[in-house]
Amino acid sequence: MSVVEAVVLQGTGGIYQLRTVAGELLEASIRGRLKQEGQTKIAVGDNVGIERDERDGAWAIIEIQARRSTLSRKTPGRARGERIVAANVDQVVVVFAAAKPEPHVRMIDRFLVIAEGNDIAACLVINKVDLVGGPAGAAVLAEEYERAGYPVFRTSVQDQTGLRELHDTLAGRTSALTGPSGVGKSSLLNALFPGLDLRTGEISESVNKGRHTTVGARLIPVPDALGGYVVDTPGLREVGMWGLSPEHLDQCFPEFKVLIGECKFADCGHDHEPGCAIRLRVEAGTISRARWESYLKLRSELRELERAW
Ligand SMILES: Nc1nc2c(ncn2[C@@H]2O[C@H](COP(=O)(O)OP(=O)(O)O)[C@@H](O)[C@H]2O)c(=O)[nH]1
Numbered sequence: 534m535s536v537v538e539a540v541v542l543q544g545t546g547g548i549y550q551l552r553t554v555a556g557e558l559l560e561a562s563i564r565g566r567l568k569q570e571g572q573t574k575i576a577v578g579d580n581v582g583i584e585r586d587e588r589d590g591a592w593a594i595i596e597i598q599a600r601r602s603t604l605s606r607k608t609p610g611r612a613r614g615e616r617i618v619a620a621n622v623d624q625v626v627v628v629f630a631a632a633k634p635e636p637h638v639r640m641i642d643r644f645l646v647i648a649e650g651n652d653i654a655a656c657l658v659i660n661k662v663d664l665v666g667g668p669a670g671a672a673v674l675a676e677e678y679e680r681a682g683y684p685v686f687r688t689s690v691q692d693q694t695g696l697r698e699l700h701d702t703l704a705g706r707t708s709a710l711t712g713p714s715g716v717g718k719s720s721l722l723n724a725l726f727p728g729l730d731l732r733t734g735e736i737s738e739s740v741n742k743g744r745h746t747t748v749g750a751r752l753i754p755v756p757d758a759l760g761g762y763v764v765d766t767p768g769l770r771e772v773g774m775w776g777l778s779p780e781h782l783d784q785c786f787p788e789f790k791v792l793i794g795e796c797k798f799a800d801c802g803h804d805h806e807p808g809c810a811i812r813l814r815v816e817a818g819t820i821s822r823a824r825w826e827s828y829l830k831l832r833s834e835l836r837e838l839e840r841a842w
């Protein structure tokens with residue numbers, strides 16, 4: 534009996550949808566022994582080994598491979614309070630629109646912090662540049678994030694702008710696309726990977742909005758010669774920033790991180806402390822003021838969360 538390698542696409546009620554390395558789609562449950570070893574926390578994106586029962590032909594997951602990353606939601610104050618949304622995500626792709634809806638920097642920064650907090654690379658997509666007269670119309674926003682160290686793609690599904698570059702970033706990797714509803718995530722994926730046929734133009738992913746509905750993430754194989762997957766989550770908002778301590782938030786802003794050692798005080802909060810290397814850069818215009826304001830805003834939110842516990 535040989536072990537087959539597969540990726541977990543989705544899982545509900547102990548039944549997992551998998552895709553084998555050969556591209557075959559099948560369902561499997563967890564082998565009893567694996568359960569006993571306490572390794573039942575299988576996540577979407579996990580690479581697993583499966584085996585077929587000779588008597589009833591059913592597939593069972595018998596092993597989980599070590600993860601190269603986890604996108605998880607951590608509960609503050611609880612050592613075991615981690616819930617993995619997806620495993621083995623290579624990058625978080627934060628999608629916004631140049632207009633309709635208007636970009637919201639605080640929300641962009643929140644998504645980027647979630648990626649950084651999980652040690653996952655991030656990039657930005659500014660879609661619908663056709664609505665601002667082409668890529669040049671989104672230059673200010675793009676430069677703001679490029680300066681912070683993030684790759685930025687400016688795209689238009691309508692004008693077929695920037696699609697090749699984005700395709701090359703997504704193909705062959707596992708990407709979690711996130712961003713507000715209506716910015717064109719599904720349209721972009723359909724344009725990049727013909728045959729995907731995702732529904733577009735929906736008002737919102739409202740089925741996932743109910744307080745009691747916990748619809749997990751889903752991994753979608755992209756039809757491409759290089760392979761790759763996109764993670765369809767109910768929204769990274771659901772992942773949240775929980776578990777991040779306000780004192781470590783500066784580590785989640787890459788352009789701050791390299792300067793922290795230069796602040797006069799080791800515990801500098803980068804607000805109005807004397808000798809703050811970050812505020813100095815903000816005043817000089819080399820660090821974006823909007824990013825600094827995001828940092829202060831998000832830090833006070835994290836402090837509120839901490840107090841609530
Ligand atoms: N003008 C313009 N409209 C777009 C573009 N991309 C998507 N849309 C439209 O924006 C709406 C929302 O797109 P959708 O892909 O469903 O967004 P999602 O909610 O992020 O998945 C649809 O009506 C699309 O036709 C674009 O590049 N330019």
Ligand SMILES: [Mg+2]
Nearest residue numbers: 718719732733
């Ligand atoms: Mg969509």
Ligand SMILES: [Zn+2]
Nearest residue numbers: 796801803809
């Ligand atoms: Zn400082």
